[in-house]
Amino acid sequence: MEIDDISFDEEDQNIFLVDDILIKAEALRHSILPKLEVACNYLVELIRDCYGVEVLEDSSFTLSPHFRTHKRVVDVKKNYHEAAIEISGRRQEGYWPGLQKPDGTPVSIVPFGMSLTLDRFGISTSLHLSRPTYTKETFAKFFDFALQYNEEIMAILHRAEYSYWNPHFMDEFPPMTPLSAILKWSHATNYNKIIFEGKPFSFPLDNKRIMRKVFDLMFMFPIYDSFVRIAKGEPERFLSLLKNMNDVIWEADVDDLVEDYQEKRKAKENDQALLDQAKESAARRIKVMPSMRWQVFQRDSWKCVACGKNADDHIWLEVDHIIPRSKGGKNEITNYQTLCNVCNIGKSNKDETDIRKGRL
Numbered sequence: 001m002e003i004d005d006i007s008f009d010e011e012d013q014n015i016f017l018v019d020d021i022l023i024k025a026e027a028l029r030h031s032i033l034p035k036l037e038v039a040c041n042y043l044v045e046l047i048r049d050c051y052g053v054e055v056l057e058d059s060s061f062t063l064s065p066h067f068r069t070h071k072r073v074v075d076v077k078k079n080y081h082e083a084a085i086e087i088s089g090r091r092q093e094g095y096w097p098g099l100q101k102p103d104g105t106p107v108s109i110v111p112f113g114m115s116l117t118l119d120r121f122g123i124s125t126s127l128h129l130s131r132p133t134y135t136k137e138t139f140a141k142f143f144d145f146a147l148q149y150n151e152e153i154m155a156i157l158h159r160a161e162y163s164y165w166n167p168h169f170m171d172e173f174p175p176m177t178p179l180s181a182i183l184k185w186s187h188a189t190n191y192n193k194i195i196f197e198g199k200p201f202s203f204p205l206d207n208k209r210i211m212r213k214v215f216d217l218m219f220m221f222p223i224y225d226s227f228v229r230i231a232k233g234e235p236e237r238f239l240s241l242l243k244n245m246n247d248v249i250w251e252a253d254v255d256d257l258v259e260d261y262q263e264k265r266k267a268k269e270n271d272q273a274l275l276d277q278a279k280e281s282a283a284r285r286i287k288v289m290p291s292m293r294w295q296v297f298q299r300d301s302w303k304c305v306a307c308g309k310n311a312d313d314h315i316w317l318e319v320d321h322i323i324p325r326s327k328g329g330k331n332e333i334t335n336y337q338t339l340c341n342v343c344n345i346g347k348s349n350k351d352e353t354d355i356r357k358g359r360l
């Protein structure tokens with residue numbers, strides 16, 4: 001699946017309103033997270049193209065909701081209000097000599113990350129640093145970096161439509177306070193957090209809006225990379241990454257970049273048959289009531305009934321009409337089956353097979 005296959009609609013938004021925490025968690029894991037993962041993979045690609053850096057050498061994806069499934073018994077106790085993927089330094093003891101715990105034991109988890117989050121309001125991104133258990137000296141390194149480059153960082157935040165002021169500072173600072181003043185105050189008062197928040201987009205989220213968020217994270221990357229280098233105990237390379245970013249920005253506005261990308265992809269789609277099939281699939285896209293949708297997933301054990309794949313196989317689940325409504329198929333649970341996005345595109349409107357029956 002490619003980035004331009006991704007969108008989030010009202011049905012996706014409705015997942016956050018499901019009151020059964022198990023069904024909600026399963027739905028987020030199976031139908032939202034795989035799409036966010038495609039977006040994050042695209043981010044990794046963009047960063048490679050723009051900065052020549054392989055993000056996954058030092059970092060990994062952390063998915064939420066994340067829980068264990070033992071056959072049909074699922075271990076979920078938490079009521080998830082969002083689905084998120086965080087990119088943060090990979091967990092490995094001794095890999096982060098730049099970080100120190102007060103008791104001197106090696107650090108395996110880095111105190112920062114950048115994330116792509118979907119909640120009931122829409123999509124948002126952030127870059128954050130916080131871990132009160134590491135030493136004051138550890139945090140001084142991050143604050144010193146941010147202070148040294150506070151003007152460049154503010155320029156990046158402006159470009160990516162990010163803010164650094166948040167309601168936590170309300171009593172201390174008015175909203176237009178310079179970043180440097182907040183950093184100095186944060187460090188002096190042991191408020192060991194640096195939080196940059198991107199402008200959220202609300203539902204419905206078309207492909208262009210999702211791509212915009214991914215580009216914003218790409219612009220934030222030099223700050224993230226500097227945190228990684230500090231944690232590795234290596235000199236940061238902030239200004240040289242910034243130069244690479246400037247080259248991209250000089251070329252075009254983000255909207256143009258997004259459109260260029262979409263046009264390039266369309267040009268590749270010279271296979272008219274494939275295009276028609278995709279259009280047909282979009283046209284007959286079914287609208288199933290959210291509760292019914294989850295009942296179908298639940299009945300089919302959160303797996304594609306055709307190929308048996310689930311979210312762990314980098315697909316997402318869709319509900320398919322066995323007999324299309326255009327041919328008199330009813331909006332009843334018996335007329336629905338769970339298909340993955342790949343099998344669903346492969347099943348044309350003329351094909352009325354109940355795949356479950358075929359397999360029994």
Ligand SMILES: [Zn+2]
Nearest residue numbers: 304307340343
């Ligand atoms: Zn399938």
